Amino acid sequence: MLRLLNDENFNGDIVRGLFLRQPNLDLLRVQDVGLREVDDPAILDWAANNDRIVLTHDRATMPDFAYKRLLRGEQMSGLFVVNDRMPIRQAVDELLLLVGCSEQSEWKGIVLYLPL
Numbered sequence: 553m554l555r556l557l558n559d560e561n562f563n564g565d566i567v568r569g570l571f572l573r574q575p576n577l578d579l580l581r582v583q584d585v586g587l588r589e590v591d592d593p594a595i596l597d598w599a600a601n602n603d604r605i606v607l608t609h610d611r612a613t614m615p616d617f618a619y620k621r622l623l624r625g626e627q628m629s630g631l632f633v634v635n636d637r638m639p640i641r642q643a644v645d646e647l648l649l650l651v652g653c654s655e656q657s658e659w660k661g662i663v664l665y666l667p668l
Contacts, residue, residue: 553576553577553578553651553652554578554605554650554651554654554655554656554659555578555602555603555604555605555656556577556578556579556580556604556605556606556607556632556651557579557580557581557582557585557595557598557599557602557604557605557606557607558579558580558581558582558606558607558608559582559592559595559606559607559608559609559610559614560581560582560583560587560588560589561608561609561610562581562607562608562609562634563609563634563636563640563643565640566634566640566643566644566647567579567581569640569641569643569644570644570647570648573644573648574648574651577651579607580604582595585598585602592610592613592614592617593617593620593621596614596617596618596621596628596631597621597626599628599629600621600626600627600628600629601627603629603656604629605629605630605631605632605656605659606618606629606630606631606632607632607634607647608631608632608633608634609633609634609635609636610633611633611635611665614631614633615631615633615663618631618663619663622661627660627661628660628661629656629659629660630656630659630660630661630662630663630664631662631663631664632647632650632664632666633663633664633665633666634647634666635665635666635667638666638667642667643666643667646666646667646668647666649668650664
């Protein structure tokens with residue numbers, strides 16, 4: 553099962569939908585781990601150190617920071633950039649497909665844009 557971390561502005565309805573469909577999902581919120589109002593590089597650093605794939609809607613800056621980490625040779629556990637205009641059900645379906653059909657190690661150094 554994938555280990556996930558959603559950033560501060562990630563849609564709460566998607567998170568609730570994920571947990572309704574898979575109650576044992578290993579998903580933390582940045583607020584739960586003391587990263588409220590922390591900048592993107594710090595979130596990516598925490599996620600890499602704790603082997604968590606980051607969920608975000610932030611297409612503007614988060615992918616750039618992820619790619620910069622990779623260019624510096626730093627670890628990046630993965631980044632799923634979910635289009636904020638996706639229907640909630642579609643976002644939940646696609647994320648659960650990724651959770652159920654892939655391994656954590658497959659996403660190291662990968663930035664994935666959803667919808668698939």
